[in-house]
Amino acid sequence: MPPKTKPTSRDQAFRIRLTYAKTEAMRYTGHLDVQRTLERTFRRAGLPLWHSQGYHPRPKMHLASALPLGCTGEHELADFWLTEPLPLDEVAAALRRAAPPGIRVLKVEAVPAQEPALPNQVVASEFVVTLLDPIPDLETRVANLMAADHLPRERRGKTYDLRPLIETMEVLPPDDEGHLRLRMRLSAREGATGRPDEVLDALGIPLGAARIHRTRQFLRTTP
Incomplete structure (x- = not known):
């Protein structure tokens, strides 16, 4: 069961944008596996991900655009929704500690919840x-x-x-x-x-x- 969440809709959750680098160690890691890796990184960091409602709740997240297999990137973007506002510097520090080889956390910033989907x-x-x-x-x-x-x-x-x-x-x-x-x-x-x-x-x-x-x-x- 996912953790209990405070917001009842995505627009009430705390939306953050992660800027990260995909480095040599993950050159041949595909888009979906990168997405799963980032989700696990948030969990290891102890950050309260907001989950969708319904029979199969999923953490809400968007990656900007798929990076072709075999490529690296230094300005990759992903949006995540948290159940509550947290200091951005603390979020970034927790993610840096939890990130695996091949993912380098560069920046975390708040994004208006109503902004269009990142992709x-x-x-x-x-x-x-x-x-x-x-x-x-x-x-x-x-x-x-x-x-x-x-x-x-x-x-x-x-x-x-x-x-x-x-x-x-x-x-x-x-x-x-x-x-x-x-x-x-x-x-x-x-x-x-x-x-x-x-x-x-x-x-x-x-x-x-x-x-x-x-x-x-x-x-x-x-x-």
Whole structure:
């Protein structure tokens, strides 16, 4: 049985937003497993999660957007509802103590309970891709892709146009190990979200020759 809760509706619960990093130790942990890991972290931290009503109560939580398997991220977002207001610094400290390897707690902030669901607020994500193999014509590949009017792709048996989902893309200077890098901002729309692995495929770059890292998620309220 879940713990007794004080609020009788979600709007009466204390909504908080967790900003965290998904690091190398969890690179190959899938979206649902990350969600379960965060839920367990809250429980280990002794924080009073608000549960839905009904025959199968579940703790209320939203992750902003799924990070593709094999990717890391430094600005991941998740909303949780607690049964009572708590000092945010104490919540953050408790989560840091309880977090497993691969999850680094960065910030905890209060969010208005009536704010739209977090996944519905995401409009774009920024990724930095480190390329492990030399690609002498990388600048040309990027320029040709960005100049294209359409990039027809297939996902789950349906054809879609990848090009309008690529808002920006640029080649960055090499990292300390001499690897070339790409920075791309990909749009998130209803029914269509840009995926970095599909952009790499359109560039002719094998996924196994790249390390994808999400650096930021943009919300409708992001300045």
